[in-house]
Amino acid sequence: MRQATPQLVTAATADAKQKVTFMIYPEIPKDNLGGNKLGYFNLKLKPNAEKTLKIKVFNPTDKPIMVNVSAKDVQTADDGRIDYLSDDPVAREVLTDPGSQYLRFKPNVVVPPKAQKWVRARIKMPAVSFKGKKALAINLAAMGPTGGSINNRYVYAVGVTLNGRKLPRKELHHLEMPTMQAGFVDKQPALQFKVTNPDPVFLKKGHLSIKLTNQKLGFFNYKLDLKKMHIAPNSTFNANLLLGGKRLVAGRYTMVAHFKSDQYQCQIKKTVQITKTDARYINEHNPDYQKRRRILLTAITICVLLVVISIYDIRKHGSRDSKND
Template sequence: MKLLNKFFVCIILLTGIGAFTSITSEAAEFNFAVTPQIPDNQLDKSKTYFDLQLSADQQQELTVNLRNDTDQEVVVEAQISSATTNSNGVVEYSKNEIKPDPSLVFDLKDYVEAPSELLLPPHSESPYKLTIHMPNEAFKGIIAGGITFQEKIREDQTSSSTNTTGLAIKNEYSYVVALLMRQETDNGIPDLKLVKAGADQVNARTLIYGNLQNPNPVYLNQLATHMTVKAKGKDEVVYENRQTGMQMAPNSNFNLGLPLNGERLSPGKYVLKIDAYGQKDENSAFIFVDSDGKEEHYQYNWQLEKEFEVKADEARKLNEGDVTVKKDFTWLYILIGLLLLLLIVLVIWYRKKHAKK
């Protein structure tokens, strides 16, 4: 399900992974610049993020140049995070609230030593140095994550960000440089599991979700899905949705959503089926048909299925909280009709009683 994001994303690096800049205020401006220094063991030196091949137990120092072109000193905060997958099927390399997947064995932050902040004097450039350490065991896969650089907000900046209406505007903006570590160039193949299914609500809109997990330490690229929901024991498809262009980080999970688009959710037992495809390959036999009827060939295919139940009180709460569901006022119309009917009967009875007198 595509959610409405209230921030702009300025891409520094594309191709699904890499460094990017996120701006969460229209008025935000960067007071510092970031330039990764690519080492010799970079797999593809044309990339401006770190994608390194190391041997087991190898340590290496990396450098990111930070530049301050302003007239004031800037304090840059840095944080290391493992890569995750958000609810839009997009890989995130910055700090977030997504919990690590249970299959994650090597969390990137446990294998990186780096200062938490760096002071940049006015009109200066300073190296930010970090030490990475490959686990001391044979590992076939990718340890993926990123380094988030964000300016530390001073107290005077916070107080001056209140506008004339008294509304506090918090400007937050950051650079994120992806950091990938691997021992081999052949990192295996991805996998896909349907861990859980159910009904939920996001942005006051009800959806059916399937929690998808990639338990392997490798990216699942170009993920496409066809979701269908049937009542248990029935052949009729109740809800259906197709999505393309998603990606999953190594050892991550996310809730793939099927929006109900204003339809009321009925209580009962359901069966969710997900026909999933990964990595486009014109020479492969697996064919996915998108919502426009276009056919694409994919290298991987998974047929996933999970039963779930929606209880009556859960369905009622979801329907009441969904802003797109048309409210059912049938009971109110019936009540008004009964009251009118009762009023008519009373009027007739009263007039007949007084007519006899």
């Protein structure tokens, strides 16, 4: 999410030589929680209240541009990062009452060359006030020519937080970790822990530590430590324990997870299973482990050969010495 300043906000691409397609300036209202220079909309509205949010769009190019407008419910990306732009479907079993349903807007706005237009989004609050927070973003996207056959897609996300009734601490359900599975993350073998925030609150400055310990052979264990996590309200994501060159061992494990944030701290303890099928498949498709395994086997082979040669040499010299005697 880009934060607004008293000036127009400009877009950028990976190539600094590319021309900017459009610029935006959110008009933050005076009653914005945290002030009107916060950079995003942070509102507390009464039931049935209506409010129009305004974002100025400026087109500095010589051609008209089509700006596509959408509303996204904020999600949590893997390992604990707020995600305003995700196209992945929202977990409706966790976010049963999404904030995006309260926004109405035109899906497309055409901005003439060297001109500006307002994008307006109208909020209509429900008749009954909800508890906690609803987090969403107004996304503005447009395509920009690069001078070649590929176009750049410029996207802005302007955050919107809707504040309902305060959620009492005693009503918090706390972080949950319902499942774990072995898989691949960006082609890297990993143990993926599903993490759920069932509460309508932001969890800030989170620290999650996880340890798996084999119940039969305790020296087989796996650890994950994630810090500075930010978790969106009513969201789910994966905490990924990358295996690197470590061998995945099948068996029954005790999982102990500790979580601490600005809001609360909790512990989760449960038993998880790593099957022989999963362990075999992961190990066979783990190049780092296979490389370490080859090096280890080579080292063992060399050591065995050295021992055999030494024994042979000792016996050979020993037999000569006995003959000389």
